[in-house]
Structure formats: structure tokens, C-alpha cells
Amino acid sequence: xxxxxxKPKMEKHNAHGDGNSLRYGLSSMQGWRVEMxxxxxxxxxxxxxxxxxxxxxxxxxxxxxxxxRYCCEHLLEHITSNPDFQGGGGGGGxxxxxxxxxxxxxxxxxxxxxxxxxxxxxxxxxxxADRSGSTAVGVMISPRHIYFINCGDSRGLLSRGGAxxxxxxxxxxxxxxxxxxxxxxxxxxxxxxxNGSLAVSxxxxxxxxxxxxxxxxxEQLVSPEPEVCAIERSEAEDEFIVLACDGIWDVMxxxxxxxxxxxxxxxxxxxxxxxxxxxxxxLYKGSRDNMSVVLVCFVSAPKVSPEAVKREAELDKYxxxxxxxxxxxxxxxxxxxxxxxxxxxxxxxxxxxxxxxxLASKRSVIEAVYNKLNPYxxxxxx
Numbered sequence: 001x002x003x004x005x006x007k008p009k010m011e012k013h014n015a016h017g018d019g020n021s022l023r024y025g026l027s028s029m030q031g032w033r034v035e036m037x038x039x040x041x042x043x044x045x046x047x048x049x050x051x052x053x054x055x056x057x058x059x060x061x062x063x064x065x066x067x068x069r070y071c072c073e074h075l076l077e078h079i080t081s082n083p084d085f086q087g088g089g090g091g092g093g094x095x096x097x098x099x100x101x102x103x104x105x106x107x108x109x110x111x112x113x114x115x116x117x118x119x120x121x122x123x124x125x126x127x128x129a130d131r132s133g134s135t136a137v138g139v140m141i142s143p144r145h146i147y148f149i150n151c152g153d154s155r156g157l158l159s160r161g162g163a164x165x166x167x168x169x170x171x172x173x174x175x176x177x178x179x180x181x182x183x184x185x186x187x188x189x190x191x192x193x194x195n196g197s198l199a200v201s202x203x204x205x206x207x208x209x210x211x212x213x214x215x216x217x218x219e220q221l222v223s224p225e226p227e228v229c230a231i232e233r234s235e236a237e238d239e240f241i242v243l244a245c246d247g248i249w250d251v252m253x254x255x256x257x258x259x260x261x262x263x264x265x266x267x268x269x270x271x272x273x274x275x276x277x278x279x280x281x282x283l284y285k286g287s288r289d290n291m292s293v294v295l296v297c298f299v300s301a302p303k304v305s306p307e308a309v310k311r312e313a314e315l316d317k318y319x320x321x322x323x324x325x326x327x328x329x330x331x332x333x334x335x336x337x338x339x340x341x342x343x344x345x346x347x348x349x350x351x352x353x354x355x356x357x358x359l360a361s362k363r364s365v366i367e368a369v370y371n372k373l374n375p376y377x378x379x380x381x382x
Contacts, residue, residue, distance in 0.1 A: 003034040008283060014272045019044035020054050021299055022141065025271025028292040029279045031247065037061030038245055038292040039072035041138070047080050050097070050142075057138030058292050060154045060245035062198075064132030067205030070118060071134055078117070079110030079140075097142055104228045107140070107149055112217055115204050115224035122207060133198075133206030136226065137168060137243050139296065146233055146241070151226040152200045154245045157254055161237040164258050169227065170246075171202035178202070185212045187221040194221055202226075240265070241296040244278075247289030251282050252356065260356030261295065266308035271295050277361060284360040315352045316365050319345070323369045338370050 009030040016025040022044065030036040039059040046053040055076050061068030079085055085098060085106020098106070122130040135152025148156050150168035157167035171178055173189040178201035182194055187209075190196035194209060202223045209222035218225040242257060252260070260281070264274040279291040326341050336344075345366065346359055354361045 004032045004288060005034055008032045009036075010280075010283070012276055012279065014276065015042060016272050017042060017044060020052055020141070022054055022296055023271060023301075024056060024294060024296045025273075025275045026292070026294040027272060027275035027279050029283065029290070031279075031283055031291055032288045033290050035065065036290055037065040037068055037132075037134075038247075038290045039065070039068040039134075040292055040294055041072045041076060042294060043076060046076070046140075048086065050080070052143050053097075054141045054296075055138065056141075056241070056243060056294050056296055057136060057149070058154055058243045058245055058294055059134045059136050059204075060152065060247075060290070060292070061132060061134040062200075062203075063206075064130070066130055066132045067118060068132075068134035070121075071114065071136060071204055075110065075114055075136065078114040079107050082106055082109045082113060084109040097144065100145060100230045103140065103142070103145075103147055104230060107147065107226060107228050111136075111151060111204065111224050111226050115217065118205060119207050119210070131206070131208055133200075133203040133222070135171075135200055135203055135245070137245075139241055139243065141233075141296070144233060146231045146238075148229045148231065149226050151202045151204065151224065153249075154243070155249050155254075156241060156243045157258065158231065158241050159239040159258050159262065160234060162239070162262070164254050166229070166231055167254050168229070170249075171200055171227075173199070173201040175201065181219060181223065182221050185215055185219060185221045198222065235298075236300060238298040239301045240298060242293065243296075244293040245290065247287045247291035248278065248282050248293055250289060251285040251287045256356035258356070260354055260361065262302050263308070263354045263356070265297070265302040266305045267312045269304055271297060277357070280364060281357045281361040284363040311352050315350075315362070318350070319362055319365055320369045322348075323366055324373060327370070327373050335374050338367060341366065341370055 013028045024042055026040055028038050041057040044054045045051045059068035059071050087102040135154045137154035137156045138149040140147040148168050153170040155168050158165045173194045174192045179189050187195050193199050204224050206222045210220040212220055264277055275293050275295050278293050282291055326344055
């Protein structure tokens, strides 16, 4: 959990798709961590005749990737196949879709079931030795509702009508209700961690924190119970949903990321590219964690604007010329390194930088120009 590489691994895993009047893109990057422990799920058209439903999720693993990987492959099945979920019917159209209460109950049951199932697998395979865990943040989208699902400190948000309309609450040990449960289970919160060790108060896996006799699964030091919030859809105003692990949220606030995504959608309709720009920007803003983001766009998402595309091209051209000017001003000390170039630009007032991303979101453009003009550069510039 804290081990880092000498240089970040910036290769990305990407995917995209569309259906049910939705488009999605995703990107994940290992970054500075020694292991990639994140996983994700993107499914359009759900089992049991729920063809018009979709499901997206991000899992942020810790102490190993086993739980995150298992959840990305099996959590949806545990949710949709349990009787609680199916309690309100099981058709694919709005008239026969499961009730809101059934869906919320089924999601909760699915989380508790998969957690218990993974514990049994771990005990059989490893004698209880698997100590990995994972947060989970997701959305289940029906024709009428958006169900936000959260367990841990990954986060999801909905942009509606040009602003952040909803976002999930992080489950941190210092939260009063979480701290009360931890203390009731005989634990403590030190340095904002469960027993001074684990930074999240709810997660799947983490079975070392779920061994208090006489307490149910939702009363343990770490709970696998998700918070589920149902929001009625607004076709005219719903723009997009962002799901991301804390490697993203550590360096970008809700409004910043929302504004950044909106600005990117005005210059490209390539959702993979938008997601790549998010993870790159967060890396350059200082994130040291694995990074994963899923972007789901509704029909009312911002569209590409010729004016925005023009402004973007002008900004890139301006940055290219400024980098060239800075390099030409080299003195007796020789060619300035990329860090010096970035600091110089950061001290200037540059118009039309992407909101939320600012200069960090243009690091790749600046670096490309720098490398072109200075072939004898120092490679270690991240």
C-alpha cells in the first residue's frame, strides 16, 4: 500500500461503447504505484430481460488486486440474480421494471452476498490469507432512474443542467456515523484510519476487519454495505456521470472535474480521449495513486462547438510559441529543463486554459513542443 515507482507507468487501458441512448468511455493508468489494483465494469443491457438497463462501476483495490478483479467480474451477477432485486418484476420496459425499493434492496443484498462469498473462497484457497480489499462506486441506469451505488471512498457524480447535481459521499473512518460503528465494534480511529491502518470505513474484502464476534456484517469495523441513492432521470437536463477512484478525487474537486469534462466535450466527442486527458491531468496535478475513470454521457451532454475547437487550437498555438520563446532565452546555464518551463508558464496569465484542468491539462502539449525543440533533453521530467 504505499510503495511507489521511480517513474510513473503512463500506459493506459481504454474502452468505449454505446447503447440505450448512452455513450461511455473509460481510462485507467497505473501511475506511480508499484501495482495496478483498480478494476472497472461497463455493461449495456443487463441480464434477466433488463435490456434497457446499464451498469458501470469502478473498483479501487488495496493490499492487492484480487477483490477488485473478482468484483468487476461477478458483482453485477450477485445483484441482478438475487430475489430481493427481482421482487418488483423483471421486464425490460418501464411498465414492468423492478420497483425502486426492490432495486435498492437487491443492490445491498448483492454486496453482502459477494462479500460473504469471497470470504468463503479466501478461507478455502488461502486459509484466510487474502487481505486485499476494494472500494466500489457505480451506477445502475434504468429507463426511469439512476441508481448511485457507493462503498468506500471512490466517488460518482451527476452533471445536470450545467452543474454538479449529485455526488456520492466518501466513507471515511472519521465520519461520525462510521466512527460510531467502528468504536461499537471495539475498534478505534487513529490518524483518520481504522485502527490506525485502513483509510476507508466501508469496503468489499478486508476480512481482517470483519472478525468481531456477535456483530453482523454491517456492524463490523469495515462494512460491505453500500449506500444507494435513486435519482429520477431528466432527459432534458442530464448531461453526464463520472465515476472515479480517489486517485482522481485527491487532486480534483467535484466542480473542477465537472467543469473540465464539460470543456473537453465541447472540443471532442471521443470519450476515451476525454478520459485520457482526465488521468493525465490528475497525474500532472500530483496524484500518486492508481487512476481510473468512467465517463457516461446522456443525449443532453455538451456537444462539440466550433468556437471551442477554435479557442483550443489558438491556445495550443500560443503555448507552443511561448515554449519556443522560453527556450530561446537560455543563458549561460544552458537549456532550461521542462520543470523550469512549466514554472515560468504557471507564473503567467494565460487565457482560455481549460477550467478545472488549467495548465496541468496542457502538460502533454507543452512537453511535446519542448521535446521537439530540445532533442538533448533530460528524460526524467515528470
